[in-house]
Amino acid sequence: MMIRGTRPRKNRIEVWCDDDELAKIKANAKDTKLSNSEFLRNLGKGYEPKSAFDKEAIRGLAKLHADQDRLGALLAQCLSEGKGGSSPLKNVGPLLQEIESLQTFIAKLVLEQARSL
Numbered sequence: 001m002m003i004r005g006t007r008p009r010k011n012r013i014e015v016w017c018d019d020d021e022l023a024k025i026k027a028n029a030k031d032t033k034l035s036n037s038e039f040l041r042n043l044g045k046g047y048e049p050k051s052a053f054d055k056e057a058i059r060g061l062a063k064l065h066a067d068q069d070r071l072g073a074l075l076a077q078c079l080s081e082g083k084g085g086s087s088p089l090k091n092v093g094p095l096l097q098e099i100e101s102l103q104t105f106i107a108k109l110v111l112e113q114a115r116s117l
Contacts, residue, residue, distance in 0.1 A: 015040065025039065025040065028049065031049075032049040032050065034049070057109075060109070061106065061109070061110075064102065064105070064106050064109075067102060068099065068102055068103070068106075071095060071098060071099045071102065072099070074095055075092065075095050075096070075099065078092050078095060079092065
């Protein structure tokens with residue numbers, strides 16, 4: 001008898017699968033941050049697993065969005081200071097490159113995650 005969590009588990013089910021199926025089950029369990037047993041037990045009880053990665057990806061994209069907002073505000077500030085002639089626009093080039101780099105990174109991240117779904 002196995003005791004884990006709040007209730008003892010005394011029944012075991014063996015599931016036969018090939019290496020590819022086992023790898024897929026383990027990957028799906030990991031994505032949902034569940035053990036293999038919890039993942040399969042939940043499926044058997046009719047629960048649809050929700051990927052924990054989706055939440056992490058959303059948090060990451062939200063942070064990247066905030067970074068882009070910050071860079072956009074810096075660009076706007078730089079451009080407004082440049083209008084009065086008091087500040088040269090030499091800082092705009094690196095700022096634009098940083099924004100472009102961030103946009104490329106976000107696009108790459110989104111594409112990678114879309115392929116894994």
